[in-house]
Amino acid sequence: MYDPTRLAALVAVSEAGSITRAAQRLGYTVPALSQQLAKLEREAGTALLVRHHRGARLTGAGEVLVETARRVLDELERARHELARLAGLSGGRLRLGTFTTAGMHLLPPALTASRRAHPDVELSVTDYEPPLGVAAVAAGDVDLALTHTYAPAEPVAAPSSVVLEPVLVEELVLVTAPGQALTAGAGGSSRLPLSELAGQPLISMAPTHPPRQGVESALARAGATPSVLVDAPSYALVCALVSAGLGVAVVPEMVARMSAAPLGWRLLEPGDLRRTISLVHRADESNPAVDSFRALLRGAFGRSGS
Structure with a gap:
């Protein structure tokens, strides 16, 4: 059985046109992503990618597997939504923080999917220029925030009460x-x-x-x-x-x-x-609405053209 993480890696390379760009979008190093792809090729028993000086392209076998991989990943995402619904995620509220770029280009598809899966959850969105979203999560003003950091830059310590999860x-x-x-x-x-x-x-x-x-x-x-x-x-x-x-x-x-x-x-x-774009959430809190939306956002970021 194929590992969904490796299938997602192959889909990302097919959309990005290169292993390097796919690694950046998924938050992997190039060697780590290459290792996942090599394992997938061993599982498939055939070459799935052809590397060239401008990037990588799918072989015939790779194209067949990517189409199947997309269906499998979509089904898994639907299953996550259904399990969350069965677990009782049918009400309450979810307070989100974002910055402009993510709010315009990455958040809307995830919000649409969330509304479709959990129509009774009350959503609110507030704009925070990074790193203000980190402080907003730590203070309890929002449940989840998107923030970013740049490199090169001096490292900035986050409060111990929050977790920053790099996604892109x-x-x-x-x-x-x-x-x-x-x-x-x-x-x-x-x-x-x-x-x-x-x-x-x-x-x-x-x-x-x-x-x-x-x-x-x-x-x-x-x-x-x-x-x-x-x-x-x-x-x-x-x-x-x-x-x-x-x-x-x-x-x-x-x-x-x-x-x-x-x-x-x-x-x-x-x-x-x-x-680097990251999701910020509180470390000591388990919230089904937050967990579900984090999964949706990871899917949106993994399939983005960023």
Whole structure:
């Protein structure tokens, strides 16, 4: 019998087009994900992926197994919902905290699934700019929150009363106006050395956005020149300014892919500028509504195009 975790890994690679990007989305290291895929191939008795310089693609056998894997994972998710319903999760409330990017692109599918599975649970959603969501969970203001951290950055200790569960790690990528030389023709597929940003006009969130300060310092060391300072941590505004040709920016890959403003984008070399999105919940509390929604969110993040 195939391990559902390994099936989910194969589905993630098929959607991401590369083991590296799939590992980032699932919160794995590349070696750990490669090991899971190798075990799945041994279980299947055949090659499921063909690795190439731009990523990985499914073999014929891999395509067959991915279609089955999707059905199996969907059935398991439905079973989790049904078990929660039978356990009595038919009322009460669930208070959620989120930040803008996750609230716009990742939370709605999970909320829709939750409403479908548990229509009697009262939902509320509050916006918290990270790391304020962590404090809100610790204080009991919300039951569950989405937060993020960036790398490089100084580590920040979380209260001992909460647990941060990483669910998605994504690279930061360069975004430019469409057709700009740094991204023209790249399609996000080839990497640009960070040193190539020397002298480029940078739309920057420093110095008023503490989670980004380590990233902004790395860009400054590479020679990027602040052109526009955005005081509010709004990626929608940053992308609109970039699209208008006022400068370049470095944003999470999810933001680049889902921007309403037209952009060019490109991976950077080295790929060590990252954002980690985590679920925050209280360590000493068992709540069926929270546990069910955590499972829904993990499914949403694992299948996202981030």
